Amino acid sequence: MKVNKFYMAHFVLWLSLLCMPLAWSAEPPAEANSSYGLVKSMTEAMRDKNYSGTFIYRHADKLETLKITHRRTSQGVNEKLVALSGEPREILRDEKGVICVWPKNRVVVVDKNQSKSQFPGLVPDNIDRVREYYRFELGGADRIADRNCKIVNIVSKDQFRFSYRLWIDANEHLLVKSQLLDDDKVIEEVIFTQLDRHDKLPDSIFESQYASEDFKRHELKGADSSPVLGESLWQFKQLPAGFAISVHQQRVRKQDNALIEHMVLSDGLAAVSVFVSPAGMRQHLPAGSGKRGAINSYSTEVDKHTVTVMGEVPAVTVRYIAEGVKMNEQHRP
Numbered sequence: 001m002k003v004n005k006f007y008m009a010h011f012v013l014w015l016s017l018l019c020m021p022l023a024w025s026a027e028p029p030a031e032a033n034s035s036y037g038l039v040k041s042m043t044e045a046m047r048d049k050n051y052s053g054t055f056i057y058r059h060a061d062k063l064e065t066l067k068i069t070h071r072r073t074s075q076g077v078n079e080k081l082v083a084l085s086g087e088p089r090e091i092l093r094d095e096k097g098v099i100c101v102w103p104k105n106r107v108v109v110v111d112k113n114q115s116k117s118q119f120p121g122l123v124p125d126n127i128d129r130v131r132e133y134y135r136f137e138l139g140g141a142d143r144i145a146d147r148n149c150k151i152v153n154i155v156s157k158d159q160f161r162f163s164y165r166l167w168i169d170a171n172e173h174l175l176v177k178s179q180l181l182d183d184d185k186v187i188e189e190v191i192f193t194q195l196d197r198h199d200k201l202p203d204s205i206f207e208s209q210y211a212s213e214d215f216k217r218h219e220l221k222g223a224d225s226s227p228v229l230g231e232s233l234w235q236f237k238q239l240p241a242g243f244a245i246s247v248h249q250q251r252v253r254k255q256d257n258a259l260i261e262h263m264v265l266s267d268g269l270a271a272v273s274v275f276v277s278p279a280g281m282r283q284h285l286p287a288g289s290g291k292r293g294a295i296n297s298y299s300t301e302v303d304k305h306t307v308t309v310m311g312e313v314p315a316v317t318v319r320y321i322a323e324g325v326k327m328n329e330q331h332r333p
Contacts, residue, residue: 060293
């Protein structure tokens, strides 16, 4: 079974981005037509409404066409993402986790640690905190996928984060188009060509279209490792302003008892994954800098451990974070 390692690392990062918690501040009130009010309404609409659509995803000089189906019921969220171009693949999500199907390789990947996500995944966890590091600006109007849209620019205030441009449906408040910007250069883009709202969606829509009973099944962070609880062995001597740990996971690999740590750092909008494992373990990425589309990465060795930092942030950010990782002195042998 050959599944691209960088794609899998990207997949893990993408899930981390989608799973950032929602905690919108109540003050000041978000007027419906203000820039930050529109972003709040968009976040709620993409989470709570039932919809389906086809969109084009442009990244790393590639174009992909995908179909999304999303619903929210009293039991939680269901999502189905299907690739309509390139290698066939399918991602199913519900409150129990994520299932990714590669029919060409006859492989099913299951991650029960990931849930409560939506796509596209621009989800601020605190709008007041975000506004310390980004400017929210109205950018006019446009028409995309037969929908009248309002444009919102979210502009980074420093060199440690990218900027965003969003096209938000003026009536339904669904996200119709988004761009990730590096100094006004578009480095990633999602644009819906068709988007429909639904009152109800049947259960059958969220079933896999592939007969995968005889596919090889892999459970991420399950069969080959087990979770542990404890204080992190690692600290950050420096972080870009606003970034803080939003997710911390520790796992012990069963075959050699190696402790692997994963942390997600967020400024409320951008997110960065930090992976720390004993040096010599097979890594997703080579040492030094790496880049794939909007995702920058940097790997280095600290105290006989490999530190890999990756995210949709500038290269200076991942390197700055990686070079700030140090072992917690209380846990030094």
